[in-house]
Amino acid sequence: MAAKKKEEGEMRVKKIENGVVIDHVNASKAPAVLKLLGIDSTFPGTVSILMNIPSAKFGLKDIIKIEGKSMAENEINRIALVSPHATVNIVKDYKVVKKHAVKLPEKLEGVIRCPNAICISNREGVPRLRVEQQSPLKVRCEYCERVFTEEQLA
Ligand SMILES: [Zn+2]
Structure with missing residues (x-):
């Protein structure tokens, strides 16, 4: 039992090597974000979705981690359509190298x-x-x- 609990904890915080972590996604909107980004069953990288996580700022939130994905600015801002408070963290070699707040263009x-x-x-x-x-x-x-x-x- 204790071992299982530990395993789950590790899975939740597991870092990605290269890719993007989309944080502060509106609760239960992670699938809509993936759809907007065109990520479906043909995407080759690992995609982790955490839904309905307690967040200090907005009640519940979703987090999406996409291994091996790079994102252009208009792709980042597309997320604002369903999650105006989302932040996109660009990860390289397990480190966040850039943080973008999404912004809905006119x-x-x-x-x-x-x-x-x-x-x-x-x-x-x-x-x-x-x-x-x-x-x-x-x-x-x-x-x-x-x-x-x-x-x-x-
Ligand atoms: Zn039309």
């Missing part, structure tokens, strides 16, 4: 697809959506002019 150009299946931006051109309201989130597609909420985007 314009999402080529970041996410328009959820409207018949929108022309899904067939040609680069999808462009404008953030009209941060909380609760509302974005408008510049092509079909429809407005979408967070639930519709993730």
Whole structure:
């Protein structure tokens, strides 16, 4: 029993060698974040998800650790769509070399697809959506002019 407990503790704090640790993800939003980042069953690296962890700042939070992943700035900011308080830690050789607070841009150009299946931006051109309201989130597609909420985007 004691041995099992120790094992679980180690798993929870296990460090990654190279990759990203996304902290302060809104509770239960980790799967939505992975979806936004395009991480699915074809991703070759190890992905660890910790959900509903007690956090001093925001009640419960999720943490995602992705081994072997590098992230561009627009990819980092995409996370703000479902987790505006998230921080992205870039890890190299087991050390955090950079910390980014995610920031929702005013314009999402080529970041996410328009959820409207018949929108022309899904067939040609680069999808462009404008953030009209941060909380609760509302974005408008510049092509079909429809407005979408967070639930519709993730
Ligand atoms: Zn559209």
